[in-house]
Amino acid sequence: MSKAARPAYRCGECGWTTAKWVGRCGECQAWGTVEEAGARQGVHVVKPGAVTAPAVPIGQVKAETAHARPTGVAELDRVLGGGLVPGAVVLLAGEPGIGKSTLLLEAAARTAQHETVLYVTGEESASQVRMRADRIGAIEDGLYLAAETDLAALVAHVEKVQPRLLIVDSVQTIGSADATGVPGGVTQVREVAGNLVRLAKERGISTVLVGHVTKDGTIAGPRVLEHLVDVVLQFEGDRNSRLRMVRAAKNRFGPIEEVGCFDLHERGITGISDPSGLFVSRHPEPVPGTCVTVTIEGTRPIPAELQALVGPTEAPQPRRTSSGLDSYRVAMVLAVMERRLNAKIGKCDVFTATVGGIRLTDPAVDLALMLSVVSAAGDKALPAGMVVLGEVGLAGELRAVRDVRRRLAEASRLGFTRALVPAGSLANDTPRLEPPKSRGGLVAVREPASRTTNFAPGFDVTEVENVWDALAHVR
Numbered sequence: 001m002s003k004a005a006r007p008a009y010r011c012g013e014c015g016w017t018t019a020k021w022v023g024r025c026g027e028c029q030a031w032g033t034v035e036e037a038g039a040r041q042g043v044h045v046v047k048p049g050a051v052t053a054p055a056v057p058i059g060q061v062k063a064e065t066a067h068a069r070p071t072g073v074a075e076l077d078r079v080l081g082g083g084l085v086p087g088a089v090v091l092l093a094g095e096p097g098i099g100k101s102t103l104l105l106e107a108a109a110r111t112a113q114h115e116t117v118l119y120v121t122g123e124e125s126a127s128q129v130r131m132r133a134d135r136i137g138a139i140e141d142g143l144y145l146a147a148e149t150d151l152a153a154l155v156a157h158v159e160k161v162q163p164r165l166l167i168v169d170s171v172q173t174i175g176s177a178d179a180t181g182v183p184g185g186v187t188q189v190r191e192v193a194g195n196l197v198r199l200a201k202e203r204g205i206s207t208v209l210v211g212h213v214t215k216d217g218t219i220a221g222p223r224v225l226e227h228l229v230d231v232v233l234q235f236e237g238d239r240n241s242r243l244r245m246v247r248a249a250k251n252r253f254g255p256i257e258e259v260g261c262f263d264l265h266e267r268g269i270t271g272i273s274d275p276s277g278l279f280v281s282r283h284p285e286p287v288p289g290t291c292v293t294v295t296i297e298g299t300r301p302i303p304a305e306l307q308a309l310v311g312p313t314e315a316p317q318p319r320r321t322s323s324g325l326d327s328y329r330v331a332m333v334l335a336v337m338e339r340r341l342n343a344k345i346g347k348c349d350v351f352t353a354t355v356g357g358i359r360l361t362d363p364a365v366d367l368a369l370m371l372s373v374v375s376a377a378g379d380k381a382l383p384a385g386m387v388v389l390g391e392v393g394l395a396g397e398l399r400a401v402r403d404v405r406r407r408l409a410e411a412s413r414l415g416f417t418r419a420l421v422p423a424g425s426l427a428n429d430t431p432r433l434e435p436p437k438s439r440g441g442l443v444a445v446r447e448p449a450s451r452t453t454n455f456a457p458g459f460d461v462t463e464v465e466n467v468w469d470a471l472a473h474v475r
Contacts, residue, residue, distance in 0.1 A: 010037035012186035012222045033186050033222065065204065068253065069164075072110025075262055075271035076103070078298075079233065079246050081254015084111075084165065084206035088253065089197050091171075091226065092246075093211040093219045094235030099244055099264045100210050102136065103235070104167050105129070106269055107208075109138035111165050116142050118163035122149045122173030122183075136268030149183065151176040151192050155199065163205060168196065170210035172220060184212075189221040197228050226250065237264070241357030243278065244269070245297075258298035277414055279304040279356035286384045289376030292416070293368035293388050294407035295360055301403065301410035303387065305355040306365065308372040313349045324354030325369070326361055333369050333392055340396035340467065345377060364401035366392035367420070367470060375474050382474055385417040389425070396467050398422035405455075412459045419455065420473055423463045426453065 010017050011034050016027035024031050068083035077083045084090065094100045101124075108117045117140075121129050126147045133139055146157045151174055158166060168174065171192055175183035179191035193209070200207040209229065212220040219226060226232050230252045237244035246260040261272040272278070280292055280303050289308045294301050306325075313319070322330045330352055337343040350373060354360055367390030375382055382388075389407060391399040401407075404425040411419060455461040464470045 008037045009034050012190065012224075014223075035181070035187060069111075069115075069206070071107040072113070073103070073107045073271060074273065075260035076107055076246060079248050079251075079254075079258045079260040080231065081251060081258075084208075085230070085253050086164070086204040086206055087201050088206055088231060089200050089229040090206075090208045090231040090233060091211050091219070091229040092208060092233045092235060093213050094237075095213055095217075097239070098235050098237050099262070099269055100235050101129075101169055102132065102264065102269050103244075103246075103262065104169065104208060104210065105133060105138050106136060108143055108165065108167055109133070109136075109140050112140035112142035114142075115164040116144070116161060117165045117167070118144045118146065118157060118161045119167045119169070120146050120148055120154055120157065120174075121169045122147070123170060135266075138268075149173055149175060151195060155195070158199065158203075158205070166196075166200070166205050166207045168207070168209050170212060171196070171225075172212050184221070186222045190224055193225050193228050236359065238357035243272075243275075243357050255298075259300065275300070276302055276410060279354065279358045280414075281305055281355050286381035288379045288381045289372055291368040291372040291375065291382055291388055292386070292411075293360075293365045294411050295358075295362040295365060296403055296407070301407045302358070303411055303414055303416075304358050304360060304365070306360075306368050306372045307353050307355065308369070308376040309351040310345060310348050310373060310377040312347060315349075318347060319349045319351070321349075321351045322353070324357065324359050325352055325365075329361075329363075329366070330369065332394070333366055334373070336392055336394060336396060336467070337370060337373065341374075341471065343374070343377065345373070348377070362401075363391040363399075364389050364407075366390060367398065367422075367467070370467060371420075371470065371474055374471060378474065380474050383418060385415070386420060386473075387411045387416050387418070388420045388470075390420070390422045390470070392467055398464065398466055398470070400425045408455050408459070408461065412456050417459055419459070419461045420470060421461055421463055423465045425463060426455070426461060 008017050009021050011025040013025060013030045013033045014028040016025050022034055025033055066085055068081060068085050070077050070083040092100055108119050111117050126145050129145055144161050148154050154174060172184040172189060174192045175188055176191045179187050181187040196207060214220050232250040234247045234249055242264050244262040244264050248256040248258060261275040263270045263272055290305060292303055292305050294303050320331060334350060338346060368388040370392060371382060371388055389401055389404060391401055393399055400422045404421060408419055452460055452462045
């Protein structure tokens with residue numbers, strides 16, 4: 001066989017081609033995505049064909065049919081931007097057992113009270129889904145259930161039921177006879193998803209696809225799957241906690257900043273409209289190593305408690321363990337402490353965690369993390385009723401964070417009486433980015449260059465310029 005006639009192999013993720021099969025793509029480094037593409041074909045000239053509808057000025061297009069319809073689950077509607085849009089395709093991804101099927105069954109039952117819903121399961125039998133529906137009270141006459149793993153059979157169910165909402169659990173279990181490979185493979189997932197998207201657009205059916213995730217938390221299957229759908233939702237949660245969160249990674253019909261909070265229990269799943277207070281421990285007395293901050297999840301200010309434990313170790317490599325925090329962000333804050341504050345924690349184990357299973361990625365928690373570590377190392381507690389906000393820079397400066405007034409208002413509503421924030425936060429001024437002067441250690445602490453103002457009756461706010469001035473409030 002000549003070189004020109006050799007079959008080409010193509011990566012389903014990035015399009016990289018090679019003359020022979022390999023298990024790992026040489027471009028995107030993805031495993032199991034390289035498949036035979038056949039001989040290379042030239043570019044074909046496409047002749048004009050029939051159109052489904054003539055092109056019209058955009059001002060004459062009717063937008064009423066694209067209005068979102070609520071699902072009946074308020075927290076899910078919040079993330080979706082008001083509800084499900086007719087013809088939209090939503091991909092919901094999450095770890096196994098996190099509660100994806102329970103959430104969608106609850107939404108299907110609420111929607112079935114006034115519209116026809118078709119729930120297609122490829123992972124369970126119909127009787128297993130019925131048992132879950134009995135347990136959570138999701139029995140409705142408008143909810144149709146089918147257990148299928150073949151795409152053609154799924155389309156036949158859609159033809160017969162004529163649903164307004166279609167739920168497929170999951171897209172990786174559905175196979176097509178027109179595509180090569182096994183269900184869940186790159187080719188099969190692309191073929192199934194493409195047909196379901198086309199079906200949803202042609203018939204105006206709101207469609208929700210359940211997706212699997214890999215070990216590192218990314219959505220399994222080809223990357224094109226996320227491009228095909230209109231909305232990508234991530235379902236998160238700790239197996240040891242009942243709290244679940246839905247975040248939008250992509251949303252063509254609404255913002256991606258919103259977060260929905262849920263409580264997963266034996267009777268089903270319930271939305272939490274006011275999650276404030278779930279992530280803060282109530283100690284009768286101040287405890288060393290704890291500090292409360294206020295993070296922004298979507299449009300919600302949520303107080304959250306950070307805890308730290310610092311102890312000497314004889315191990316050559318001290319442990320740095322984080323739970324609910326970005327480990328890279330924690331390492332950066334610890335490095336700033338050692339370099340700028342001369343903190344002697346290089347030979348200590350440092351454990352950091354959040355309360356309640358919440359995951360914090362907001363840079364505004366940097367200062368609270370630093371003060372909790374300092375508090376744990378020196379066995380000194382922060383003042384009672386205090387919240388701490390501020391992003392820490394590598395030079396030791398404090399940077400103002402967004403929505404400070406909303407954060408402080410939420411802290412005041414929950415009974416906190418004091419706050420520590422970067423200078424200029426309340427006046428919306430740019431803080432002076434001056435690194436702290438070199439110090440010989442953590443013992444010689446001067447009085448902070450701070451300014452205390454009254455934010456609300458009984459709530460005082462102290463503004464500090466850098467991390468050194470913030471340390472004085474621990475000591």
